[in-house]
Amino acid sequence: MSQPYHIVVCGSIVPDPLQTLEPALGPAGWGLKNELQLPAVLDPWVAHALFEAANLAKQVPGSKVTLVSLGPKAKLQQVMMQVAQKAPFELVVRDGPAGGFVDAAEVAAVLAEAVNSIPGLDKSRLLLFGGWQSASRGAGATLQILGELLGITEQFQGVDLCQVQGDSLLIKERIEGGSYLVSELANPPAVLGWATGSLPEPPNNPQVGMQNMRLVMPALQKAQPAKVGAEGVTYAAVELPRQRRETRVVKDVPVDDIAREIADWIRS
């Protein structure tokens, strides 16, 4: 059986995707209209990483999971009421902005400092998890930079599977054409940027939640402020990705007809 891992999941919150997201220029620069007041969720890409981390930790006894998060701590606290019920983890927080208008390198620097501050961290057993992408910005660069800053050269992006195989890990990364690049990782440390993974969202478990909150609340209270932004960057234009929501309520339509309609739409 493999030695225990210390899995550090990096990620933060994003506005609930069902909300109206409207870019707006405020005194502190670009953001979303009423961003602070919009309900937030854990970035879905990070959520996959967290659930996979918890699953891996369960398979390798002695492993532990730490969630490192940079975000406004009051909003993080709210999100933790839901997330903390999903899996056991410890939390390290840096209090700062989590929107889509911060620079990946600055975020990575703050996260690197936060990871390095984890007491008793054994980097030789470190698996650095995170989202391959993000629901707030799609640069896909933060985790890679973070890995570099921490001196981790084994990096896997677009991961859908990480399976224990004796002392090593089998890792599947997405490549083009729906295929996977399969690798074997003999030893940590490594960076795994998760795609969707393969696990469903775990059900809520209030007992786990209560257990987590004993550590989460002190972590939030002692969150250090972090100054991140995008100093010197000028945004020439800001707009949401074009989206179309054309909902029709249709009942009793055969599956074949639905499939045909979707195929026609794609062709068009």
Place this chain on the structure above:
Amino acid sequence: METLRTLPGDDVRQIMWRFADRFDLQMLVQSTRAVARSVAARLVADGQRTTHEWTAEKASLLTAMDGAGVTSMFLEPKYGGYIEGPKNLAMSLTAFELAWVDGGAATCALASDLALAPINEKGTEEQKDFVFPNICPPQPGEDREIWRGAFALTEPLPYVGVDTGVLVGKVRVAEWEEGKEPMLQVDKRGRFITNMEFANFVTAAVASDDPRIKSSCIILLLKDDEGSWDPGAPTKKLVHQLSATNDPVLNVKVPASRIIGGYTVKDGVIVPNVSHSDAIASVFTRTRIPVGVMTSAKLLSAVEPVIRYQRQRFRGGEAAQPGSPRYELGLQMNEDPCHRLVDVWATGEAGASLGFETSRICDRFDALEKGKEALLHSQGISGVRAEAKALKAVQDKALAYLAEVGKPDGDAAIIADAEADVLVQFLVHHAMTGVLIPSCKLWNTGFGATMMREAVSLMGGYGITEDCPGFLGMKWMDAQLEATYEGPESVQRRQLTTTIDQPVFLALCRNWTAELKAIAADRPATGAGALAASMDLWMWALDYLTKSKDPQGKPLFHAKRQGVSFAMADAVAWLMAARCQLLDVLELEAKGPENPVVADGLEGTVQFFMDLFTVHAARTAGEVGRIVAELVLGYLQPEGDAASLPEWETYCNLRCAVEARLAGCRLAKDRAAHAVTQVMIPEALDYPQ
């Protein structure tokens, strides 16, 4: 002018409803919401409300609630729960989240708690140890069936009606061997029993049918007990179909140790330690509140779908081009739909405030009640009359305490002494709950159902279709049943009749009125002044009606004269709801700055909620004024002159004081209506339709 920016989120609600420091409750809210807006909503959207049968699909709701901790919410940690202490606020929050989507799903959760409540409130430790560990869902590695309960009280009396004081369920001694535990034969036919389809235990109210058993009791029945266990046919409810309701026929033999609260044997007679009426009084004291909260949840849940419907009403038509007011605002270009939505919203806020405040008071009351019982027991005082006598003895102290509390510079020693006195605090809280609980159940569901109709009307014909977002038509009908659950409106009014004229409650009222006047002095543009004046008017009217007689010489305020007493009960419910609403807004104003999320835009949020309160306070003033006018003047001789009323001048002054303080209330409504046109709403509902 700053106004409400987004629909109020969890941060705002946690402050207003006072659970910002309760992480256990915040987690409960999140996990219950996940069940409501996924499993429960999908069941409704898939048409599961169209059948009375308990289907496999509906049963998935139970599994989801087990997983989310809703089932184990009621339990103490030592039995596998995760919330320590009283659960009234927890139950109300659970009911709120589930009823936001479907009242039946909420009832399904509450019915389990109702079955457990007699054991929790009056059961012996052995009974708790026997039942509670089985309620908790099996943990990994455990192989056992989860116990699910039903509470069987109401009786099958077709064409006669039901009366909780008259029990058809009977209990007899089946076997009683010398030196052994007596075995009892229980014959119980229930009617309209929620959860019965899948219940494997029932807490049933039964009366003695045997001279060897004294009085009635609540008794625990298990599905595996010897005898017959017929869950009965499903009730053909028009509403709440996500809860299983049946008319069971149970005839089982059980040991006497199943009598809730235990028993003693005196002179060869089994004497239950707790009668069924004592047990249900204690149970219903608490469980009525979440039912009231359920209806308020419906009203608040209607806000988002109504706004979306109003704004999008003309989109797609040729005359509504993007950027035009017709396209952006839709029906909200007009004042009326916005004003009506403000009324719906204000009612929902007031009901929720009343429900959660009552729940919090009950959480405190639970400990006081236990403390009172322990103290009286230690003094050798037992029995209803002896207890009443002991409590009567401290009433003067309670009144003296409230008098000091009501003064700006009250005697600190008297206050401290009374606050440390369990019996005094019990009396004060008893007076509060005696009015607040029935008010919540009565007003939230009764007027709530009326306003739910208004919400449905704002959706036009869409409102009464299955496709209506937010299931508003179904919620309207559900509200009507909620007005009936756990004692119909007349039961609540009857209870209020006996509690609203009690000296301790009236002393509380005087203090509350003084507080409202102080608030009004600081905030003259709010409805606080109108509310204070309405309370003054109501108290004067109660006093007048209590000492006055009609032309036939019959007393006006009398328990049997429901035309008067029930109307005064209705009025007090309006007042209680409005007061609680104001207190929540003030709490938000005071604590909001401490939370950076809430602090952002707090001025607009508080202004909006205060405007909603002012709108509601004005309506309250109108209702109270109407009721008082009808009662005070309506029993004078028709040919007489109203001015001949002995206290005509006082009455006129009080009425004028109310109406003078309505100044600005429509300006507040205009502001709230404007906010409704500006507030950001999500792109789509977060549950299916």
